[in-house]
Amino acid sequence: MAILPSLPKHLQGPSVWALYIIGFIPAAFAFYLGASGQLPGNPVKEFEHLLGIWALRFLIATLAITPLRDLVGVNWLRYRRALGLLAFYYVLMHFLTYMVLDQFLNVTTIIADIVKRPFITIGMAALVMLVPLALTSNAWSIRRLGQRWTKLHRLAYVITASGALHFAMSVKVVGPEQAIYLALVAVLLGWRAVRKPYLRWKRQAAPPAAPRRTVSDAS
Numbered sequence: 001m002a003i004l005p006s007l008p009k010h011l012q013g014p015s016v017w018a019l020y021i022i023g024f025i026p027a028a029f030a031f032y033l034g035a036s037g038q039l040p041g042n043p044v045k046e047f048e049h050l051l052g053i054w055a056l057r058f059l060i061a062t063l064a065i066t067p068l069r070d071l072v073g074v075n076w077l078r079y080r081r082a083l084g085l086l087a088f089y090y091v092l093m094h095f096l097t098y099m100v101l102d103q104f105l106n107v108t109t110i111i112a113d114i115v116k117r118p119f120i121t122i123g124m125a126a127l128v129m130l131v132p133l134a135l136t137s138n139a140w141s142i143r144r145l146g147q148r149w150t151k152l153h154r155l156a157y158v159i160t161a162s163g164a165l166h167f168a169m170s171v172k173v174v175g176p177e178q179a180i181y182l183a184l185v186a187v188l189l190g191w192r193a194v195r196k197p198y199l200r201w202k203r204q205a206a207p208p209a210a211p212r213r214t215v216s217d218a219s
């Protein structure tokens, strides 16, 4: 049974657009802080960090939609595409910040970094894998690709795991923040492994549906 009342139909579409707007607030705020000189320490690193961490949060939120529905009956499927696309835009902004503000578009250094620094290689791989998912996140691709769409979008698990690993490897010593993100991703991946048996068990444990009353029953 759903624990939250469902949104009236006329608000469902606008609520997705509201999510896009809300989703871009952290980026806009980080940009404002950067442009007005209010980012602490190294402003470029801080800006890069904010975009990277929000990318990871949106990736995790995207993967959390299915377990939320399975376990507590909250159906937020309509927000999954927006969350996934927000993750993609944040990774892209994080990457652009790295390329332009951090490396000043020095292609040689960027390529050397991607090849030689494992945490950047992993981050780059995650970005490359995100591109086909973002490009096929529309209704037309879902119809066209059928079952292949579902298979392709399972990459979201690999991407999120890569994102969390990239974060953990970007620091010298893994602290509580990195550990929390790694644990969250591990739980979501673990859920994927036990989901099918759990749903089978839930179907079997559910009481049989009550017979419907007909007009003749009432008379």
Ligand code: HEM
Residues within 6 Å of the ligand: 045, 048, 049, 050, 051, 052, 053, 055, 056, 091, 094, 095, 098, 114, 120, 123, 124, 125, 126, 127, 159, 162, 163, 164, 166, 167, 170
């Ligand atoms: C799914 C993809 C990605 C996610 C979720 C992600 C997320 C993050 C996060 C959370 C951090 C930690 C920031 C900090 O604590 O300072 C980080 C750091 C970093 N990321 Fe990414 N990232 C991704 C892809 C990339 C890509 C494609 C590049 C560049 C090729 C990149 C370059 C960097 C660099 C250079 C740092 C270290 C910044 C520093 O020196 O503090 N990331 N990333």
